[in-house]
Structure formats: structure tokens, C-alpha cells
Amino acid sequence: AQSVAQPEDQVNVAEGNPLTVKCTYSVSGNPYLFWYVQYPNRGLQFLLKYITGDNLVKGSYGFEAEFNKSQTSFHLKKPSALVSDSALYFCAVREGSYQKVTFGTGTKLQVIP
Amino acid sequence: GAVVSQHPSWVICKSGTSVKIECRSLDFQATTMFWYRQFPKQSLMLMATSNEGSKATYEQGVEKDKFLINHASLTLSTLTVTSAHPEDSSFYICSARDPSTSARTGELFFGEGSRLTVL
Numbered sequence: 146a147q148s149v150a151q152p153e154d155q156v157n158v159a160e161g162n163p164l165t166v167k168c169t170y171s172v173s174g175n176p177y178l179f180w181y182v183q184y185p186n187r188g189l190q191f192l193l194k195y196i197t198g199d200n201l202v203k204g205s206y207g208f209e210a211e212f213n214k215s216q217t218s219f220h221l222k223k224p225s226a227l228v229s230d231s232a233l234y235f236c237a238v239r240e241g242s243y244q245k246v247t248f249g250t251g252t253k254l255q256v257i258p
Numbered sequence: 259g260a261v262v263s264q265h266p267s268w269v270i271c272k273s274g275t276s277v278k279i280e281c282r283s284l285d286f287q288a289t290t291m292f293w294y295r296q297f298p299k300q301s302l303m304l305m306a307t308s309n310e311g312s313k314a315t316y317e318q319g320v321e322k323d324k325f326l327i328n329h330a331s332l333t334l335s336t337l338t339v340t341s342a343h344p345e346d347s348s349f350y351i352c353s354a355r356d357p358s359t360s361a362r363t364g365e366l367f368f369g370e371g372s373r374l375t376v377l
Contacts, residue, residue, distance in 0.1 A: 177364040188264065188351050188368035189302075196364075235301065239364040246292075246366060250301045 147172045149238045151249035158226045159257050166221040166252045168236030177239040178219040179246070180210055182232045189235060195219060206230070226256045260286050260356035264369025271342055272377055279337045279372045281352030287332035288354035292366065293325075296349040308335040342376040349373050 148171045158164045170176055177196055181189040193204025200212045210221045221234060236249040261284040271277050281291055289310045294302040306327050307315040314327035324346075326338040335354075339346050353366040 179365055181368075186267075186349070186371065186373060188262075188370040189353075189366075191365050191367065194365050245304065245307075246364060248302050 147176075147238050147240045147245075147247050149236050149247055149249040151234075151236055151252045153252050154250075155253040155255060157255045157257060160228055161225050164223050164226045164230070164254065164256070166234050166236075166254060168219045168221065168249060169217050170219060170236070170238045171217060172238060172240040174240050176219075178210075178212060179237040179239070180204065180208070180219075180221050181235045181237060181248075183235065183251075184232050192221070192234075226254075228256045228258050230254060231256045260284075260354070260359075260367040262288075262352065262354050262367045262369045264352055264372055266372060267370060268373045268375075270375045270377065273343050274341055276338055276340045277342055277374060279339075279350055279352075279374075281335045281337070281354070281369050283333045283354050283356075283367075286354075286356040286358065288335075289332060289357065291329060291335040291352055291354045293327060293335075293337050294351045294353065296351060296371075302351065305337075310335075339374065342374070344376045347374055347376045 150169045179194045180192040183189045193202050195202045195212045203209045208223050233251050235251050237246050239246045263282045265280045291308040293305045296302050304317050305320045308327045308329040310329045316322045329335040349371050351371040352369045
């Protein structure tokens with residue numbers, strides 16, 4: 146079975162500093178990995194995905210994520226955090242052509258002015 | 259990107275009544291839609307997979323008679339919470355894949371969610 150873990154419930158970072166939101170996954174085959182962001186009382190917005198190719202994936206709003214197969218990780222990063230980045234971030238995994246996407250428990254990012 | 263619209267955004271109802279939530283794919287046809295429930299400060303719980311023209315596939319522990327799902331067209335799926343009770347109060351979110359892209363790559367496009375409060 147596929148699974149994904151986000152070890153941090155909350156991450157606090159000062160505005161302008163780099164941020165990292167951690168994610169590790171477990172699948173038996175090749176992973177399709179995703180990051181989504183959720184603002185209060187809103188649906189999820191797609192940020193970026195890794196399917197194949199370069200391990201460093203660039204996405205929306207200046208975010209990027211690095212796929213590390215040996216560590217089974219897909220951490221979300223941004224070089225300089227903005228207050229507007231404060232939101233709930235979800236990592237998700239899909240195994241190959243398997244229909245279902247499994248979400249992590251979410252990490253609340255708080256960017257402090 | 260593909261747009262999924264969900265309506266209503268907020269609904270308050272009395273205990274014992276039924277509430278219908280609509281999920282529409284606006285610029286693509288979605289043969290499959292997904293319904294999630296999100297509790298405060300928790301992740302999304304997949305409730306069911308809605309398949310156009312056939313019965314929905316429910317996840318273990320989800321009452322199919324309580325949460326009726328209908329996917330009558332390629333652009334519309336509905337979730338009806340029947341005989342709602344306060345414990346059904348939650349944030350319900352639908353999602354869909356755009357077959358032209360995400361059927362292969364897997365990303366989901368989400369509706370804005372519906373906040374249900376049962377008094």
C-alpha cells in the first residue's frame with residue numbers, strides 16, 4: 146500500500162528566510178508525487194508534481210521540490226518565504242497508474258513578518 | 259489549468275434534513291470524480307470515487323446510504339448527505355482529473371469545498 150508522511154504539524158519561518166516542508170513516501174513501484182496548498186476554507190491548489198526526469202521540480206509561486214529516491218523523500222522548498230505563503234501544505238503520492246492519490250496529514254506553514 | 263466548481267460553499271441545515279452538494283468540471287469532462295471529507299486540522303479522507311454512469315465506489319467505513327453520490331453526466335457529480343446530523347458537520351471537497359493531462363500524470367483539480375454545519 147502507498148503512504149506518505151509529513152513529520153511536522155507546523156513549520157514557522159521568518160519572512161525572507163528559506164523554507165522547507167518535509168515529506169517522505171512509501172510505494173512499491175514508481176511514485177508520482179505532488180504538493181498541494183490549502184488556504185482557510187478553500188479547496189486544494191496544485192503546486193507541483195514529480196513524475197520522472199529531473200529530481201528538482203519547479204512549481205507555482207516560486208516553490209520547488211527535490212525528489213530523493215534513496216531517502217524516499219520529496220521535500221518542498223522555497224528560497225525566500227513570503228507572509229502570503231502561510232497556509233496548509235499537503236504532500237501526496239500516487240503509485241503508477243493506480244487511481245487513488247494518498248495525502249499526507251498536512252503541514253501548517255506560518256511565515257512570520 | 260482545469261477548473262472544478264463546487265456549490266454551495268457554505269450550508270447550514272437542521273438535523274434530519276438532507277443536503278446536496280454539487281461538483282462540476284467547467285472546462286473538461288471528468289469520467290471520475292473524488293469526494294473527500296476534511297475534519298479540522300486533519301488531512302483529507304477519501305469518501306468515495308464517483309464514476310460517470312455507474313455506481314460510486316465507497317471507501318471502507320463510509321455509509322453509502324448516508325452519503326449518496328450521483329455522477330449523471332461527464333461534468334457533474336453530486337453528494338447528498340441524507341438525514342444529516344451534527345456529526346456530519348465537516349468540510350467536503352470534490353476533485354477530478356482532466357483526462358487530457360492528469361489521467362496520465364495523476365494530479366487532481368479541486369473544488370473550493372463546501373462547509374456543512376448541521377444544527
